[in-house]
Amino acid sequence: MKVLLLTGLGALFFSYYWDDNFDPAGLQGARVLLTGASAGIGEELAYLYARLGAHLVLTAHTEALLQKVVGNCRKLGAPKVFFIAADMASPEVPERVVRFALDKLGEGRGLDSGGLDYLVLNHLGATPSGTRSRSVQATRWLLQVNFLSYVQLTSLALPSLTDSKGSLVVVSSLLGHVPTSFSSPYSAAKFALDGFFGSLRRELDVQDVNVAITMCVLGLRDRASTAEGVR
16 A cells, blocks of 8 residues: 555656646747757757747858758748857857847847847767867867857856746757767767756756756767767
């Protein structure tokens, strides 16, 4: 009897905390800055937000691919879609991207006003061509793209997200949790990412700042390039 009672209480606990109360109507008119939006997961996220009626600022490295995604988002019903081609390997770029988004979505009210409801960080970079995977040059590049730019974008957007009681979504990797051979610089960046956003979530909670942080941890993707890399 005691076992059955505990099992029942456990089931009630999980049903309460795992209840999906997502309301798609809540994204109608939401202001979203999405990075890595030109292909893959970022492209599909852009289309999802467009279907739900969000206002979008999309950024990625390749302008031609971004323009294609922007056109598709408009066809899917996004009220406003803007884009800015940007290379997150440059330390000055994150500020330019956030200022652009706040100017377009926040009606020019500046970095300290509510111009964003969602910041979705999805971009990533592999080792640059012509460099060894564990060279100092490659490590610096990987850290800038896969970690430091995330910190910069978050720090610049946080006042706006705080004002709007917004949300921060971070797409990370299993390599930030499980060490793997031949991926040390990339894995180091992802471990740092997990540590930074885990600490930030705790700090915001202590300070009673109503900004949600969601970490999406991805495993290996079912692509030929991934299979070849693992092989």
